[in-house]
Amino acid sequence: MDASRFRRVGELFDAVVDLPATVRTQRLRELCADALLRAEVEALLKADARGDSFESAAFDQRDTLAGDDAEAPTTLPVRGFGEWRVVRELGRGGMGVVYLVERDGDRFIQRGALKLIKRGMDSEPIVARFLRERRVLARLDHPNIARLLDGGMSADGRPFLVMDFVDGARLSDYLRRSEPSLHARLRIFLDVCEAVAHAHRQLVVHRDIKPANILVTRDGIVKLLDFGVAKLLAHGDIDGTATHHGPFTPSYAAPEQREGGIVGTAADVYALGGLLHELLTGTCAATGRSGGVAVDEGMAPSVRAATVGSAPIPPRLLRGDLDVITLRALRRDPGQRYASVDALADDVRRHLEGRAIVARRTSKAYRAYTFAKRHRYLLSAASLVIVVSIAAAAFSRYQMVAARSQAQRARAAQDFLAGVFAQASPDENNGRPFTARELLERGERQAAQLDRLPSQVEMLNLVAGLYWDIGDYDRAHAVAARAISLGASSPPAVRARSRIVMARVENELRSFPDALQHAREARRLATDAGDAGSLEALDARRIEVGVLVTSQDYQTASALLQGLLDDDRARLGEASNEVADDYILQGKMLENSGRGRDGIAAISRAVGILHALPTRSDTRLLDATSRLGVAQLHAQDLASAEPTLRECVEIATRLYGPDNIQTWTTRSNLIRVAELAGRFEEAVRERSALLDLERAALRDSNPGQLSSHAKFLAADLRELGRLDQAEAAFRESLELANRANGARGGSDSADTLLHLGYTLQLQGRYAEAEAAMREAYAITRAHELPTSQWLNDNRARLGNLLRAQGRTAEALVELRASAAALAPTESGSTKPDPVRANVLAQLSLAELEAGDARKAETIASEALALARRSFQPGNFRLGASLYALARARLALGSADAALPLLDEALSVRSPPHPAGDPRVLEVQAVRAAALTALGRRDEASLLRQAIDPLIDKLAAPYQGSLRREISGRG
């Protein structure tokens, strides 16, 4: 089968498909002599019979696959509309849903059409539009306009309108069914004109007149609907400008409306012209086509009727006056149309009465003009989705920009984009489909060819922005740089935009001084531009603050942030992405300045805002919620962190699916909660599962990701006392980290080495432990400042190991140095500091070994106080300070003061550590000694009997030291 044969089959199919079966076969034989061909047609006809079940099955599949699980279908509200009761749903529109409602009137039940904003769409502009419609309708009282009966707020706070329920058919359906005469059609048209004229007298422009907005009742009365896009022309309206706001239907809209220019009553005249055209010819003025034959847009009704196959009115009746009237209403230049709807209606009336129309008196010839541009698309079947996204994005970006700029510029931009994509034929690209990058390159080249400089720079700005958006920072930088160099004579707002892209890229590439410079330059230019640059000015300031925060210049940042927050709020509203971003910046700053609680409050506000936005961006929300969860983790607020992080997992899974790094990260964060709460069995289970998942998905790529997760798992295993498994996991993590970094010695490795070392220490393999820890220390020292927590934690652990080996003097050197380096800058500080708590505990033990019990006790007391501030009650990490203080007190002879500490140490360490773990046994050993010292020999003896066999199983160094403990020495 080839294309031409198929076409023939198709033609035959079309010819016979509607015939009754009996006639069909014969007719087919008449039309086609080729038996094989007939057989093909027969096959198609047979298949056609099963069309409906195929269709429903296919649509079911499609719906299931495309299924949106995020939102449940909105259910029928049954109350909450004052006295109106919902009967059924009438339909759904872009803005919301329409219900048939009833209420009890004086003598009969009154019916209405209740228009309600869809949940999730009650943003300010949409609500404003809604309320505008209410105000507009309230002023209009005309038999051909659907009357406003009522309005208010529903029980759940959404505004609603109740209009006359018009029981009628859409105009297009009515025309098709009733096939009215020319005279009848003109009468209908005049009714609509009267309605619109009435509205104009009330200073209301409808702005969306089209057949779909016109109903015809059973009695033949015409009703005009949907003044939702209407605009009040009087002063004091919410919109200061007269440019279009909100959607309109392009095929019926006046050129000035489509291009974002000033919209007045002339736009309605234009739309009425389109309506008249359609009434007369049965086709839409703008897009009318018939039977595959191309028809020039903008043709006179009589000509159109002549070309169209099944025109409702014969062309000869349309020739002349009606042609002239229609075309005059459809003039591109508003000044050349009828000055008012009344004038238009008058001419139609004159024609009906057989009088000469006014329009003919002007002698200017009219040109046929295009109503809408046609866009060819030549992408092949294998084209990438991202192309669509880029095209759509670029288009909508320009729609947004166009609303604030001149019509000419907007048109040029649209043409440009249409040109880029229309020409993207794979034939030009050796048969391969275009990638996003290639299309952008084309865009760049074409931008270079534009001769009007301001537009060229604008194009380059756009392309740079698009490169940034797809993450190609180098390209974005290059194009932005060119935009800057070419834009010397462009208007300031345009130049500001170039610098804004530049600043963003540089921030991302961490060239902070450059980013700042460009951001500030952008701000200066945007301010120069005045109103035209107001949004750019805010963007520039936001980038500036963002750069300062990222480069940790919190002082300057916070000074600017408050002002920015206020201005963003004033200009864009509290419920906006920008204000949410500001709060997140604030949160980042506060967190990093140690004001965790305040940081959490700020991020919570951001999350709240993002939740409430009507056009919710899930990725943004995930970002913010993730930050919140992690902040709560750091503040050890596990009760809040857990639900927050669980929500992150849900959002990420929904957004990205289960096999994605983002999702894995959220799961990993959630597991941290279990780890911090000491639920290590659970953590090990979850981490192993996660690691398996990642391993399967990543295989050999991204070893860095696997390395860090393996490390977390290893740590969990260690806390559970499964030291061999922990060692294996740490080694694996190390292996992976080295593979990720290409060579040994990345800072990721340092942390792993340190913890491997500690694991080896617990296994009694002191020499190996020391080697690992020293290697880690060397790496860390190369990367970190002397006061860094990281570095001193490392150092202290090394010191602790030395102490365990009996090398007390060396140990003291390291430990004293670390403690000093971590000392707080302000005395009497009550900030939590888990690392320092640990370091002090270890130092205390070293001092004790060195013989100064009193000093040991002082240090250990400080350690414990700090630990209690840094860890939750019951956390196993309290164990170190409890143990250290207990030993010091025991050494000073206060066994009674030591014992409760030891009991507590035991309870916090076991679980998670098992009974035979050295960390538990060391506590038990000292307990035995304390009991002995207190004279409670029986208890001591029992305890010794219990732990002896366990000590026997420990590695050699431990056996020695613990037995010494028990006997009270050391």
Added chain:
Amino acid sequence: MLFALAYEELKRIAHRARRDSPRAETIDTTALVHEVFLKIRVRDEARDEDPAYLRALAARAMRQILVDRARRRLADKRGEGMPLVTLDAVGAASGEAAPFDLVSVEHALAELERLDERLARLVEMHVFAGMSMTEVAKVLVVTERTAYRDWRKARAFLIGHLEAVGTP
């Protein structure tokens, strides 16, 4: 407007992907983009505002995404696989139901595309993008009557092909 939203999503995905994994082979960005696009598109009720060429492109995208999903579900062994829909009526003649899924429809559609591109576009828009005949007619710039007729033709072709190919 809705595309602007989709775009926001896409931007952030691309950013996060880069930041988390500079050697980004691990992220199936295209799949991500598909998923997000799909979510937005399904909720899209303001389609009338988009110009025709964009709607046609979007329908193409929908086709790719949905077929991709269908393929993955077919291959899915974790039990999340979708049951194959059976068409009782289709197999009436042979006495047994012939199961089909969107992947087989895709094969048939590819064949149709070879023979008549416009019909294939129509199927994309009507089946995969769920556009009404009125919308489809507008985009293809034909009358609704023509569009319906063509749809019948295309539909018959697809059914014929599904039967010819048999169970996937």
